[in-house]
Amino acid sequence: MPYDPSAFPPFAVTVDLVVLTVRRHALCALAVRRGESPFKGRWALPGGFVRADEDLAQAAARELAEETGLHAHDPAVPARDNGAHLEQLATYGDPERDPRMRVVSVAHLALAPDLPAPRAGGDASNARWAPVEELLRQEGYGRDGEAAAPLAFDHTRILSDGVERARSKIEYSSLATAFCPTEFTVGELRRVYEAVWAVALDPRNFHRKVTGTPGFLVPTGGTTTRQGGRPAQLFRAGGATLLNPPMLRPEV
Amino acid sequence: MPYDPSAFPPFAVTVDLVVLTVRRHALCALAVRRGESPFKGRWALPGGFVRADEDLAQAAARELAEETGLHAHDPAVPARDNGAHLEQLATYGDPERDPRMRVVSVAHLALAPDLPAPRAGGDASNARWAPVEELLRQEGYGRDGEAAAPLAFDHTRILSDGVERARSKIEYSSLATAFCPTEFTVGELRRVYEAVWAVALDPRNFHRKVTGTPGFLVPTGGTTTRQGGRPAQLFRAGGATLLNPPMLRPEV
DNA sequence: GATCTTAGTCGTCTGCCTGACGATAAACAC
DNA sequence: GTGTTTATCGTCAGGCAGACGACTAAGATC
Numbered sequence: 165m166p167y168d169p170s171a172f173p174p175f176a177v178t179v180d181l182v183v184l185t186v187r188r189h190a191l192c193a194l195a196v197r198r199g200e201s202p203f204k205g206r207w208a209l210p211g212g213f214v215r216a217d218e219d220l221a222q223a224a225a226r227e228l229a230e231e232t233g234l235h236a237h238d239p240a241v242p243a244r245d246n247g248a249h250l251e252q253l254a255t256y257g258d259p260e261r262d263p264r265m266r267v268v269s270v271a272h273l274a275l276a277p278d279l280p281a282p283r284a285g286g287d288a289s290n291a292r293w294a295p296v297e298e299l300l301r302q303e304g305y306g307r308d309g310e311a312a313a314p315l316a317f318d319h320t321r322i323l324s325d326g327v328e329r330a331r332s333k334i335e336y337s338s339l340a341t342a343f344c345p346t347e348f349t350v351g352e353l354r355r356v357y358e359a360v361w362a363v364a365l366d367p368r369n370f371h372r373k374v375t376g377t378p379g380f381l382v383p384t385g386g387t388t389t390r391q392g393g394r395p396a397q398l399f400r401a402g403g404a405t406l407l408n409p410p411m412l413r414p415e416v
Numbered sequence: 417m418p419y420d421p422s423a424f425p426p427f428a429v430t431v432d433l434v435v436l437t438v439r440r441h442a443l444c445a446l447a448v449r450r451g452e453s454p455f456k457g458r459w460a461l462p463g464g465f466v467r468a469d470e471d472l473a474q475a476a477a478r479e480l481a482e483e484t485g486l487h488a489h490d491p492a493v494p495a496r497d498n499g500a501h502l503e504q505l506a507t508y509g510d511p512e513r514d515p516r517m518r519v520v521s522v523a524h525l526a527l528a529p530d531l532p533a534p535r536a537g538g539d540a541s542n543a544r545w546a547p548v549e550e551l552l553r554q555e556g557y558g559r560d561g562e563a564a565a566p567l568a569f570d571h572t573r574i575l576s577d578g579v580e581r582a583r584s585k586i587e588y589s590s591l592a593t594a595f596c597p598t599e600f601t602v603g604e605l606r607r608v609y610e611a612v613w614a615v616a617l618d619p620r621n622f623h624r625k626v627t628g629t630p631g632f633l634v635p636t637g638g639t640t641t642r643q644g645g646r647p648a649q650l651f652r653a654g655g656a657t658l659l660n661p662p663m664l665r666p667e668v
Numbered sequence: 669g670a671t672c673t674t675a676g677t678c679g680t681c682t683g684c685c686t687g688a689c690g691a692t693a694a695a696c697a698c
Numbered sequence: 699g700t701g702t703t704t705a706t707c708g709t710c711a712g713g714c715a716g717a718c719g720a721c722t723a724a725g726a727t728c
């Protein structure tokens with residue numbers, strides 16, 4: 165395997181983002197409308213080129229900030245500063261995935277609380293939170309009656325992989341707290357699991373599980389009634405990142 | 417985010433391989449000696465450039481075949497043809513990871529049975545199976561007294577990620593059978609787990625677990641005494657890919 | 669203010685799974 | 699035959715999850 169620097173074919177490298185949040189009891193992903201050909205006018209995942217001097221994670225964090233205003237949560241910093249969780253997902257490099265040239269895309273997965281409103285370059289009409297179930301449905305119509313064409317490029321596949329990663333990862337890690345604000349109740353955390361898995365969980369067993377797992381939740385002392393009903397204790401994410409034994413996803 | 421095809425910086429894209437096997441009760445990885453600068457003479461993971469017209473998985477399968485003679489096991493083909501398991505691991509793109517130019521490497525993880533002897537371009541002295549514990553140890557000496565320098569580039573990190581992936585994935589999947597020949601005994605499978613996790617497992621509980629998990633193992637009817645002792649039933653990997661509940665890794 | 673509704677929280681019980689470990693079986697070495 | 703090695707079956711106790719009853723404490727409604 166002699167090394168010839170002039171022999172390697174040139175590639176473009178991009179990062180694409182699967183940004184997930186939970187709104188109105190549904191798992192939603194950030195989609196942006198393409199303003200350029202190909203797939204002009206179609207919805208796509210946000211993304212962009214990796215610059216010559218930046219790392220892949222840096223590029224993903226930069227794109228995330230540009231699209232949402234969220235700054236990525238550095239895994240080295242245990243303090244929850246309400247930043248988004250960001251991790252590498254997978255890399256997609258089919259020679260035909262972009263008709264213009266050879267593009268390899270390093271997809272990343274970001275998880276964020278509900279709060280932020282989407283803004284793609286300041287233009288709200290070109291970015292939206294869409295239920296993943298709607299984006300992954302190849303046919304049919306969106307909730308606003310708009311025809312729901314499949315996502316551009318291979319982004320349906322990327323989104324599908326990202327959703328599957330999130331669904332499986334909240335089983336054995338405390339990642340579900342990344343969908344919650346800094347302080348949250350057990351019920352709010354349960355609704356995250358229910359939205360991501362699209363199942364109903366028993367509130368009593370869920371409460372026993374999460375409060376009984378050391379390091380998962382730490383009580384802040386406060387309470388809230390923002391969900392109605394009896395006041396609920398407020399918690400913050402604890403230091404534990406791995407849940408052992410895991411949270412069990414109910415059978416289909 | 418206007419699109420300017422001339423604006424993207426050029427990248428080289430490579431695939432690197434973490435090829436794992438179990439030999440002599442130890443988890444081993446394939447290492448090749450570099451013949452070129454930089455890191456000339458140092459051990460590295462096998463890999464090479466992605467060609468202009470091939471997919472990432474194709475490139476990884478081609479490199480695997482070139483280095484080991486193993487052909488990748490297509491996930492779409494359920495029949496175990498004794499090919500190696502191959503999956504994408506992660507992508508490494510630090511701007512400084514290769515001093516010559518900007519290289520993004522899509523690392524893949526391959527798992528193979530013990531049988532094949534390494535051959536890098538036909539030259540056996542430039543390829544070897546090394547215990548991962550030795551390759552990941554930054555200091556010290558190899559078993560042949562040779563100074564064990566760290567792997568070239570960021571390959572120590574890549575190998576570490578690959579080993580961790582394999583260690584966790586055999587917990588909840590039937591992937592451990594990829595380390596076994598087509599037909600194997602429960603004891604041989606247990607020794608795979610013990611080597612990968614570097615622990616001792618109770619033979620009785622392990623036997624109960626694997627034979628009691630539907631779809632994990634299917635008996636072939638034959639027996640063997642190649643391990644000595646009482647003849648053991650031979651099994652083949654069943655159709656199940658996910659183990660639920662998982663195999664539990666003992667605490668440290 | 670009594671009642672209803674909505675959440676949250678604490679308990680109980682049963683069944684399944686795992687870890688620890690005793691016991692037996694069937695080959696080989698001497 | 700005796701000992702050694704590996705495989706396989708059984709037993710028992712503890713832990714955890716699913717099902718579900720009961721109680722608590724707020725706002726909403728009449």
